[in-house]
Amino acid sequence: MPITIRDVREHELDSVVALNNAAGPSILPMDLAKARFFWEHAEYFRVAEQDGLISGFLVALSQDAPHDSPNFLWFRERYPEFLYIDRIVIARPRRGGGRGRAFYADVQSFAEVRWPQLACEVFLQTGNDPALLFHGSFGFREVGQNVMPASGIRASMLLKEMCSYPFVAETYGGKLPDLPWLRTRPLPGRQAALATGT
Template identity: 55%
Template structure:
């Protein structure tokens, strides 16, 4: 089995959309316009490809964006710098094979050289103890709860401290940015951005 984790490409979007909307009640449905927003704006948007087939994806956004998710905004009101995991989806055929942990290892590797916090939420209605346990064993702690709108579901808001960040900040980010090597590169966006953090790897509060 050949596994590749790579940045999403435009030709993946139809398959990503279909996979997202087959994800069940734990994943909020998307339309093509919403997915295009992530394609153009997400700081982290990678897919898993197994033997040439799309097996899953994960989307993450840095602080300071115009994303209107109430959970993203909750973190934005409380944390000056973070990467927010908006969603992770794994195809049914590839579940229970550790792909979620592989994605979380990859997104942690991306985040820990850029931000001090990795954040996300899990639904409490309905509660999925497997998902709650997964995040707890991966170092996330609950930092709050909220309801997603007057008739929305209750969520647990989670954050994970990234202890490597302080070392990276003092060693590289405060002195010109991350080294220019492929594994530290930002993903290429389909629209230009003037956000300096994408160039220097740091946003100073």
Template identity: 40%
Template sequence: MHIRDIEPADLPALLALNNDHAAEVNALTHEALARLVAIAASARTIDGGGFLVAFDEKTPAQGPNHAWFIERQPAFLYVDRVVIMAQARGRGLARRLYEDLASVAAARPLCCEVNLEPPNAASLAFHERLGFAPCGEAIDPRNGKRVRYLLRAA
């Protein structure tokens, strides 16, 4: 499995993949995805089967969930979105993307949020298996989704 930086040519396919999973990660426009990739601390794809976009504490707040961590953590890598194609699930791609991110974390914790309403039980279980622990909850004022904040110590 090959992990590499997301390139402009990848954006149409990754946008379609992202928007196929809008309930979990929120829909984007092409321009919005390109902007996220451009400002990300890490924006990586794996064999065309999925991708991960992460911000750090130096990235200007990218919504209330990223802002929540900025207010509470001096240094971190925040997983804004990780999406794996349905036909590629169960092959360890998401785990590999997280391992790749951890390799550049430089002793910073990893953090993210997962939907509680609407429920995303598979993502909660996945993050628990990776050693993430709950550290807060909130309602996203943009869309009314209730989220759980998760943190994995460095």
């Protein structure tokens, strides 16, 4: 069966948490509250599904998200507009099958028409060279390093310019055509804020 990349559904958050916490030490732990935060605030929160099972996910937030990650805040202090990849997780038995590349192609396509830059980080720890090479093959470049205060983990801060963004912004002025492939997921957190006026 083919792999489908689609928006996560609310009832799948438990599966996302389990997948995240089985990924190993290169991925920060996550609880259901964090998954719900992503559900409510992430501009991009998609899963890879195959044979009815979730085999991976990617979460990305805009610079406006109320996110407290030190790496996210590092980018926000330096860049006015970006989409930040908070995490990508592929189930261990499914790694090496192209899901990571498919996610990165998809999130880049999503970001290209909305933000001038795509940001992420890679932890600088032994054995993580493949992750740096993976990001380099997608055109990311290091723009600095950050040491996370709580853990002392050093991260390589990576950025990629979205080449089509200037043309899209000039042509459409922030109002993209109403086409299925350009639609974004509704953000419950944003809708609640609009309803209460906060």
